[in-house]
Amino acid sequence: MGYYSALEISASGLSAERLAMDVIANNIANANTTRTPQGGAFKRQLVVFAQKPGAVDQSGDDPFGGSLDPTQPVKADVEGVQALGIVDDPTPDRLEFDPGNPDADARGYVHYPNVEIVKEMVDLMAASRAYQANVAAIQANRQMGNNDLGLLKS
Amino acid sequence: MEISNFANAMSAVSPGTFAPDISPTPKAEPLPDDGSETGKGASGSFIDTLKGMLNHVNDQMVTAEQNSSDLALGKTNDLEGTVKSLEEAGLSMQFTMSIRNKLMDAYTEVNRMTF
Amino acid sequence: MADIAPPSLFGPTITLLQHAVKGAHLEHEQIANNLANVNTPNFERSTTNFKDALQASLGIPAPADELGLQTDDDRQFQVDDGSPPVPFDPQATVDETVQMRVDKSNVDVDQETTLLAANADYQSTVSQLVQQQYKFLREAIQEQTN
Numbered sequence: 001m002g003y004y005s006a007l008e009i010s011a012s013g014l015s016a017e018r019l020a021m022d023v024i025a026n027n028i029a030n031a032n033t034t035r036t037p038q039g040g041a042f043k044r045q046l047v048v049f050a051q052k053p054g055a056v057d058q059s060g061d062d063p064f065g066g067s068l069d070p071t072q073p074v075k076a077d078v079e080g081v082q083a084l085g086i087v088d089d090p091t092p093d094r095l096e097f098d099p100g101n102p103d104a105d106a107r108g109y110v111h112y113p114n115v116e117i118v119k120e121m122v123d124l125m126a127a128s129r130a131y132q133a134n135v136a137a138i139q140a141n142r143q144m145g146n147n148d149l150g151l152l153k154s
Numbered sequence: 155m156e157i158s159n160f161a162n163a164m165s166a167v168s169p170g171t172f173a174p175d176i177s178p179t180p181k182a183e184p185l186p187d188d189g190s191e192t193g194k195g196a197s198g199s200f201i202d203t204l205k206g207m208l209n210h211v212n213d214q215m216v217t218a219e220q221n222s223s224d225l226a227l228g229k230t231n232d233l234e235g236t237v238k239s240l241e242e243a244g245l246s247m248q249f250t251m252s253i254r255n256k257l258m259d260a261y262t263e264v265n266r267m268t269f
Numbered sequence: 270m271a272d273i274a275p276p277s278l279f280g281p282t283i284t285l286l287q288h289a290v291k292g293a294h295l296e297h298e299q300i301a302n303n304l305a306n307v308n309t310p311n312f313e314r315s316t317t318n319f320k321d322a323l324q325a326s327l328g329i330p331a332p333a334d335e336l337g338l339q340t341d342d343d344r345q346f347q348v349d350d351g352s353p354p355v356p357f358d359p360q361a362t363v364d365e366t367v368q369m370r371v372d373k374s375n376v377d378v379d380q381e382t383t384l385l386a387a388n389a390d391y392q393s394t395v396s397q398l399v400q401q402q403y404k405f406l407r408e409a410i411q412e413q414t415n
Contacts, residue, residue: 215405219280219282219402220282222282222286222398222401222402223281223282223285223286223327225394225395225398226285226286226289226323226395226398227285227289227320227323227324227327228320233394236398240398240401243405244401244404244405247405247408247409248408251408251409251412251413254412255412
């Protein structure tokens, strides 16, 4: 664990939350988009987060690192968070009956995106709060680093 | 004595809450017998005082270390008490150091005398 | 002939305080990781218990009362004899408490942020205590007061 590892962990959190905010902003902007290049209405997108796996020692006779032993507390490998990808939300489109609309299908329903503005706003607040929490972690890290350097002063 | 009369007059005038005790100053006590630095002086009380001082500083240092240790372990949340004990230990140490330096200077000065 | 460790300037207190600074750094890494993963589903937060490791590094003294168990033989067990000092080595452990969040993550962003602030304060305090100890040593060595 180097000196900057905590900084990298918090930085990974920042980029992950920023990506989430971009995706949410895209969802909100396309909330009423009925036509996309792929055909059909816009599909709401989500980011999939996962913990970045730390460097696990695969050598030796115990590659699982004792994690199968129920009496030992599980050791943690910390490397931060990663965004595994952006996936489409599989919930069905919102349908509105409007036969006069040029995008209406055979039955007269128009497919609108499955984006709910309220839910997107709540997700945006959660991502923003997580972003601020990671900023606080970086500031605390800097302050602790300054304290350590202060030990050199007489 | 005019002074005690004056004080009595003052207390007569005021509601009697302040009546200073103007007794004649006690005769100054003789200084403790200043034995030589090797402690072979007549009474040796100087060396005892010095030892007492060193023990006191040591006790304060030990207390300060114990308080720091307890704070680090989370056994106490008394930050002000710990800082106070650290300051006291530091100041006592500096005071003792100054006295020690002065003693050393005095000793070397006496040593340099060549009559 | 047994290996005799060279005498060290640094007594148990200053070593303990240095370990405490290190422990606070490791704890900060765990908290930073918890915060980075606050929106990760199925995530389990982790923590170190470095204060317990600090206490273990001092050893736990045996109780000082005279009502200890009298034993005649080495093979008989002692009751609560205390334990010898253990080298300071805190491990990060996963906190497996279950929380009723929809995405099954047990990170509470408010609790983590509070722990972050408390840990930073602790590190600040302990590093100043270390600095004070260094100052005492320096004054004694240099035979000078500042």
